[in-house]
Amino acid sequence: MYLQHLKKLKSVRYNLGSYGLKHSVERYHRKLNQFNDAYVSNGALICAAIHMGFSIMRKDHLSPNVWIFASVQSDIIVWERLLEEQKSFLSFTQQRLFEKVSKNTDQISIL
Secondary structure (H helix, E strand, C coil), X not given: CCHHHCCECCCCCCCCEHXXXXXXXXXXXXXCCCCCCCCCCHHHHHHHHHHCCXXXXXXXXXXXXXXXXXXXXXXXXXHHHHHHHHHHHHHHHHHHHHHHHHHHHHHHHHC
């Protein structure tokens, strides 16, 4: 389901590795509330990518990980990046709020 949202490329961009993508697939399924304990093995992701016609290349001869020839401009990758930015922004906003509340609490205790 996740891989169908990736745009295939003819050459590798060295950005989409199988290990990182496997975690993206797990987060995607958790976000959709399909599986709370979503787990995808690296090998299963690689097999699915090959089955769907993606070209792959081993990262090196000692690694079980591969590069998947897919675009980082794919909608699903952009969607995940936007979620991360939103989470990051919320964390920043929450941190500022915490600092503001802490500062006010310190001033009250001085009085």
